[in-house]
Amino acid sequence: MSEVDTVSETADVGGPDAAENGPPLVRVERLKKHFPITKGLFRRQVGAVRAVDDVTFDIVRGETLGLVGESGSGKSTTGRAILQLDEVTDGTVHFDGKELTALSSGEVRKLRPRMQMVFQNPHASLNPRMTVASIIGEPLREHRSGRGGNRDEQIDDLLRLVGLDPIHANRYPHEFSGGQRQRIGIARAIALNPDFIVCDEPIAALDVSIQAQIVNLLERLQDELDLTYLFISHDLSMVRHIADRVAVMYLGHVVELASTDDLFEAPRHPYTQALHSAVPVPDPTVEMTRERIILTGDIPSPANPPPGCVFHTRCPIAEERCSQEAPEWRQVEGHWVACHFADR
Amino acid sequence: MSAHEAVLSVADLKTTFSTPDGTVHAVNGVSFDLRPGEFLGVVGESGSGKSVTMMSTLRLIPMPPGEIESGQAVFDDRDLLSMDDEELRRVRGGKIGFIFQDPMTSLNPVLTIGRQITESIKLHVGSSDDDANERAAELLTLVGIPDAAQRLKNYPHELSGGMRQRVMIAMALSCSPKVIVADEPTTALDVTIQAQIIELIRDLRERLNTSVIWITHDLGVIAGLADRVIVMYGGKIVEEAKVADLYASPSHPYTQGLLESLPRLDLQHQELVSIKGQPPSLLAEPTGCSFAPRCPHAFERCHDEVPSLTEIGSEHKVACWWDTENGRPRVGG
Numbered sequence: 001m002s003e004v005d006t007v008s009e010t011a012d013v014g015g016p017d018a019a020e021n022g023p024p025l026v027r028v029e030r031l032k033k034h035f036p037i038t039k040g041l042f043r044r045q046v047g048a049v050r051a052v053d054d055v056t057f058d059i060v061r062g063e064t065l066g067l068v069g070e071s072g073s074g075k076s077t078t079g080r081a082i083l084q085l086d087e088v089t090d091g092t093v094h095f096d097g098k099e100l101t102a103l104s105s106g107e108v109r110k111l112r113p114r115m116q117m118v119f120q121n122p123h124a125s126l127n128p129r130m131t132v133a134s135i136i137g138e139p140l141r142e143h144r145s146g147r148g149g150n151r152d153e154q155i156d157d158l159l160r161l162v163g164l165d166p167i168h169a170n171r172y173p174h175e176f177s178g179g180q181r182q183r184i185g186i187a188r189a190i191a192l193n194p195d196f197i198v199c200d201e202p203i204a205a206l207d208v209s210i211q212a213q214i215v216n217l218l219e220r221l222q223d224e225l226d227l228t229y230l231f232i233s234h235d236l237s238m239v240r241h242i243a244d245r246v247a248v249m250y251l252g253h254v255v256e257l258a259s260t261d262d263l264f265e266a267p268r269h270p271y272t273q274a275l276h277s278a279v280p281v282p283d284p285t286v287e288m289t290r291e292r293i294i295l296t297g298d299i300p301s302p303a304n305p306p307p308g309c310v311f312h313t314r315c316p317i318a319e320e321r322c323s324q325e326a327p328e329w330r331q332v333e334g335h336w337v338a339c340h341f342a343d344r
Numbered sequence: 345m346s347a348h349e350a351v352l353s354v355a356d357l358k359t360t361f362s363t364p365d366g367t368v369h370a371v372n373g374v375s376f377d378l379r380p381g382e383f384l385g386v387v388g389e390s391g392s393g394k395s396v397t398m399m400s401t402l403r404l405i406p407m408p409p410g411e412i413e414s415g416q417a418v419f420d421d422r423d424l425l426s427m428d429d430e431e432l433r434r435v436r437g438g439k440i441g442f443i444f445q446d447p448m449t450s451l452n453p454v455l456t457i458g459r460q461i462t463e464s465i466k467l468h469v470g471s472s473d474d475d476a477n478e479r480a481a482e483l484l485t486l487v488g489i490p491d492a493a494q495r496l497k498n499y500p501h502e503l504s505g506g507m508r509q510r511v512m513i514a515m516a517l518s519c520s521p522k523v524i525v526a527d528e529p530t531t532a533l534d535v536t537i538q539a540q541i542i543e544l545i546r547d548l549r550e551r552l553n554t555s556v557i558w559i560t561h562d563l564g565v566i567a568g569l570a571d572r573v574i575v576m577y578g579g580k581i582v583e584e585a586k587v588a589d590l591y592a593s594p595s596h597p598y599t600q601g602l603l604e605s606l607p608r609l610d611l612q613h614q615e616l617v618s619i620k621g622q623p624p625s626l627l628a629e630p631t632g633c634s635f636a637p638r639c640p641h642a643f644e645r646c647h648d649e650v651p652s653l654t655e656i657g658s659e660h661k662v663a664c665w666w667d668t669e670n671g672r673p674r675v676g677g
Contacts, residue, residue, distance in 0.1 A: 070534035177622045207389040208561055212605035212618035241607035241614060261612060278539035279609045280564030284587045287568025294543050295536045298504040
């Protein structure tokens with residue numbers, strides 16, 4: 001490892017002061033997820049896609065951490081790796097003090113009710129041959145929660161909780177609209193009374209007028225059920241609305257993490273600044289007068305990431321040092337940021 | 345028609361699709377004008393009819409199952425909907441250029457970029473091979489592709505998504521069109537790449553005097569691009585206004601709802617007011633306003649009578665029985 005080790009077991013790693021908020025619910029340290037690239041008959045490994053490459057952050061109980069980035073940034077892979085849906089390559093994930101990465105799959109399964117996922121595409125993530133009642137009842141059966149008549153009651157309660165009429169419990173997913181299907185996906189995720197939900201692009205497949213419905217529902221459920229969210233999205237405006245803190249990913253790295261207002265009012269990483277300036281605002285008076293940072297070039301491939309700082313090939317302030325030395329993950333005026341020039 | 349001479353004038357367009365579930369009424373009587381040099385934004389959600397309207401205008405919908413039931417689309421004093429196929433082919437890709445959402449489906453994967461651009465130039469302008477090649481290289485340079493001569497030898501899959509969209513723009517510009525129709529041209533792109541394409545379009549607009557119709561679901565993207573905006577819902581135009589007026593004083597409850605449900609990156613702690621309900625099924629011809637079931641102001645008339653597009657201010661039209669400005673049902677109509 002060429003870069004300086006700035007993260008230790010006890011260090012504050014991109015979370016607010018631990019003394020004030022108690023220990024984090026989720027702690028991600030030096031997480032790596034590489035996918036092998038193989039070739040030939042014997043599937044010899046010839047390289048690796050470094051989808052997530054040394055990522056460190058905390059998620060505090062009760063907060064929404066927004067995770068934003070463009071395609072190939074590794075944000076969804078990070079979400080899946082935290083929930084142990086994919087085996088991690090290196091690094092650790094702690095959930096409520098337990099090191100998930102050291103547990104057997106059986107032990108992880110016991111924790112599964114407490115950590116759930118809401119997927120992007122409600123068409124693909126719901127079994128078309130199962131009724132809504134059996135989709136939502138499946139986790140209850142699987143984890144032996146509620147029996148017989150009691151279970152039906154639980155299903156009705158869950159449907160009401162997400163704004164669906166229990167009368168429709170025996171219908172199939174295709175009989176519902178996209179927004180309603182996402183409500184079903186959310187009902188399934190909260191069925192076992194979890195502490196933590198990874199929401200992976202939960203509104204990306206929905207129409208604009210439906211997106212706000214789902215986001216408002218997620219916010220209400222968070223209040224009522226004491227949920228902690230990792231909200232993964234490419235929609236910065238929605239993340240600004242829903243998140244307490246935001247982490248920005250680029251090519252497998254978290255480049256900046258700060259409270260939502262700090263991140264959007266005074267971004268410190270040049271990538272965050274460019275991303276912010278690239279998002280159009282639905283207001284012509286603002287759009288006319290805005291200063292724009294237009295990045296040149298394309299996002300490099302995570303199979304062949306640039307040396308040094310991964311952003312240097314497109315960075316408007318890059319210097320020679322940036323192509324040689326990876327910046328350390330450090331705190332600058334309340335922001336966690338990985339840039340040599342973050343304090344300029 | 346107003347004092348402006350229209351480049352394209354669409355009147356009373358109706359398009360249906362027959363499906364196993366019944367007839368889908370995708371476009372239900374749409375009329376609008378596009379002016380010379382104008383940048384017209386067409387906004388709507390899926391199923392609003394925004395794409396089908398433009399595709400019908402150019403007879404690019406599959407027929408059957410699609411059918412253009414009525415309407416006119418006058419371009420250069422000729423009706424695109426009734427001219428013969430040969431004539432239409434010369435207009436499409438010539439005087440009217442297109443940019444689609446996914447360049448991978450509109451570029452031919454087995455032909456080089458250069459071949460595809462020069463074909464179009466030779467077909468529509470009748471240039472020689474050398475002239476067409478030179479023009480193709482010029483176009484690639486114009487749309488910000490470095491090493492143009494080299495790039496002409498590339499196949500589509502060898503380019504990134506952003507580069508392919510630049511190639512599409514170059515092709516759309518190849519025959520100096522009067523009108524460019526762009527259907528969600530940046531929706532499939534990442535936001536920093538979208539910003540590059542928007543910047544390119546902004547720059548080209550100033551240099552070329554082409555009218556643009558930009559179809560999108562994103563009220564953010566067109567806020568900084570369009571001169572005028574048309575908002576579509578349930579296969580109809582519900583509001584039409586100059587860009588500044590539409591965002592400053594939206595008059596249709598749907599436009600208002602859309603803007604209130606949209607988070608803004610430049611505002612703190614904004615509350616999102618969602619539009620209740622679901623988009624309409626288009627399986628029956630609407631008997632009232634399609635938005636009425638979701639509308640906070642709807643009253644009896646809205647369910648029984650289809651509101652027509654009515655002028656409520658300078659170049660500001662709305663199809664609604666409710667008078668938002670005065671908070672009461674609209675008088676007359």
